Amino acid sequence: MSVPLIIAAHGTRVGEGVAQCEELAGLVAERLPGVPVTVGYVELAQPTITDALVASLADGGRRAVVVPLMLGTGGHVRSDIPQFIAEATARVPGSRVEYARHLGPEPRLIEAVEARLTEAAGEWEPSETTVVFVGRGALVPEANADHLRVARLLFERGGWADVESAFIQVTRPSLPEALDRAYAHGARRIVVMGHWLFAGRLKGWTREQAAEWQGAHPDAEVRVADVIGACAALADVVAERYRETLPVSEGGSPAYLAGLMLGGRDVLVVGGGKVASRRASRLVESGARVRVVAPSVTRAVEALADAGRLTWLAREFDDADLDGTWYVMAATDSPEVNARVAEGAELRHTFCVRADDARGGSAWTPATAEVRGVTVGVVGNREPRRTRDVRDAIVAALSEPDPTP
Ligand SMILES: C[C@@]1(CC(=O)O)C2=NC(=C\c3[nH]c(c(CCC(=O)O)c3CC(=O)O)Cc3[nH]c(c(CC(=O)O)c3CCC(=O)O)/C=C3\N/C(=C\2)[C@@H](CCC(=O)O)[C@]3(C)CC(=O)O)/[C@H]1CCC(=O)O
Ligand SMILES: NC(=O)c1ccc[n+]([C@@H]2O[C@H](COP(=O)([O-])OP(=O)(O)OC[C@H]3O[C@@H](n4cnc5c(N)ncnc54)[C@H](O)[C@@H]3O)[C@@H](O)[C@H]2O)c1
Structure with missing residues (x-):
């Protein structure tokens, strides 16, 4: 289960x-x-x-x-x-x-907030509309600061005349204070939105306070946006x-990440198509002695072979190819051949990646990158696109002008 x-x-x-x-x-x-x-x-x-x-x-x-x-x-x-x-x-x-x-903070939820604001603003142009964005208010200062950050993002993205932040409890400015502030800056069309998920007393208070303030300011119009709600x-x-x-593999254990030092060690790549080619290039970069066994290979593999950076054996896989190898890539388009490679590797206690059926192998290929003098590697749960995106996000974070570590 x-x-x-x-x-x-x-x-x-x-x-x-x-x-x-x-x-x-x-x-x-x-x-x-x-x-x-x-x-x-x-x-x-x-x-x-x-x-x-x-x-x-x-x-x-x-x-x-x-x-x-x-x-x-x-x-x-x-x-x-x-x-x-x-x-x-x-x-x-x-x-x-x-x-x-x-x-939070989470782009998809900020988009949901934007959708509620736009819905409430209706025919009002964003450039003529001020948003008063109401947080719950917490005893934890960071939580209140995070609220201001989201308010600022709404301002940057939405083209609103202004975005004021407010809090419904615990801290300040209160909603009436923020409305006064917006009014003093000339706002006459104001959308109030509570940044919480569902209906509740906070939503009720927001409506009451907005209506009361509206009553005292007949020359301004206030509309109250809905909360995020039970949405997709x-x-x-x-x-x-x-x-x-959840752990990386369905077997219940996460992958054990290791930095393999392959310099001068024999590595076998079975298959010479798109996947084998991508991986053979990185194996060559790592200094491994790479042999590619495949009847036909990509131009990239051919070029590496011509340059003497790997050995291409232009034939079908043979079990004896596994002898003496430290690491094996089973990446043909034949599940039967990949299974044979994985079985042979298992018998020899050699780690083997199986490209067509990851659970049939004993190692998985991380998405990697070199950045700021470190190698970043990410292994996911057989979701290569997400794995790649996570890798890219780490690289982007480390490439910021002032990264934390
Ligand atoms: C990260 C990356 C590293 C690399 O390969 O260098 C990588 N796969 C990448 C791309 C990619 N993979 C696939 C497609 C085509 C489909 C698509 O587009 O969605 C593309 C896109 C493309 O090829 O462009 C399909 C696919 N992948 C696997 C299976 C079989 C299975 O899950 O059982 C199938 C179905 C095959 C079929 O249908 O038969 C399995 C694995 N792939 C892994 C790694 C391992 C850890 C995965 C993880 O962490 O989630 C794991 C588990 C084992 C392994 O193979 O090592 C690299 C992106 C790096 C980058 O972009 O830099
Ligand atoms: N893990 C991943 O990241 C990933 C990504 C895409 C596809 N895949 C899977 O990997 C497989 C390979 O994908 P591809 O795009 O590289 O395929 P491809 O069709 O481009 O290449 C297949 C290669 O296998 C070789 N081959 C076939 N029979 C062989 C044999 N008996 N001995 C040695 N080599 C043999 C062919 O000569 C060719 O070089 C696909 O079938 C798919 O299931 C995996």
Whole structure:
């Protein structure tokens, strides 16, 4: 059975908010076939996260993933939910819970916010419209700072006359203060949006405060945008947070990454097509003594052979080719041949990548890059495009003018 998912939501006294949360759980379940999905609440609704988690651990093989349904890193993400997880694992001996990342900041959710703003603005031109973007307000300063960051991104991307940030509780500016500020700067068309997920008392307060302020400022117009709600973008992000926590191979164990020092060592590449060619080039760069066995090869492999940088044996694979090799690439277009290569390598205790069926081999090829004097390698869960994108994101982050490490 797949590892169960518990969506750790805030909870609200407002029935509509709870219904939206359950609707979201349905959308998430559609994206994760075979995964039991339940919602647990921090407060104000049932079941509690601890109870939902205990129930899932008991019938889920003692494993579960908790995704905090929270946009920012307030106290719930940092301490409450970890505490609930600790309580649940203490109640189910031998259990293991993965705690996923919270939701934001996340481009798909910012797009959802933009969609709600545009919907509320209606015929108003963004350049004549000021947005007042309301956060929940938290005791954790970083969470409040993150809210200002999203407000700034909305301003940069949306072409709005201005974006003011506000908080509905705990900290300042309050919504009326931010509305006053916008008004003082000349704003007369104002869209107010609460940056939270579902209906609840915060949404009610936002509407009430906006209406009251509107009453006192008849020469301005205020429209209130809807919250993000149970939409596809939110369900996609939750499903992704779940998947991110799972071990790399379905066997249950993550790959053990090693930096192979192949200089002067014999490496065999079986097949000479697109995949073999891409990998043979990198193997040559690593200094390995590469032999390519294939009746026909790409121009790139031919060129490397002509330049004496690898040896091309223009024939079909033979089991004896494996003798003395440290590492093997089975990359022909024949599953039978690739299977024979993998079996022969296994007998010799030689690590072998099988390009057509990764689980039939004993090693996987990471997406790699050299940047700032280090080699970055990423191995994913048989999702090569995502693996490549993650690699590219790491390279981009390290290429920033002032990278952290
Ligand atoms: C990262 C990268 C490194 C590299 O190869 O250098 C890499 N695959 C890349 C590209 C790529 N792979 C595939 C396509 C065509 C389809 C598409 O476009 O989606 C393309 C695109 C293209 O070829 O352009 C299909 C595919 N891949 C695998 C299977 C079989 C299977 O999953 O069982 C099939 C189906 C074959 C079939 O249909 O028969 C398996 C594997 N591929 C892996 C690595 C290993 C770890 C994967 C991971 O981390 O998720 C793993 C598990 C084992 C291994 O082969 O080492 C490189 C991008 C690097 C870059 O861009 O720089
Ligand atoms: N893992 C990956 O990243 C990835 C990406 C794309 C495709 N694939 C898989 O890898 C396989 C190879 O893809 P490709 O695009 O390189 O194929 P391709 O058709 O371009 O090349 C196949 C190669 O295998 C060689 N070959 C065939 N029979 C052989 C034999 N008996 N002995 C030695 N060599 C033999 C051919 O001469 C040719 O060089 C595909 O069938 C696909 O299943 C894997």
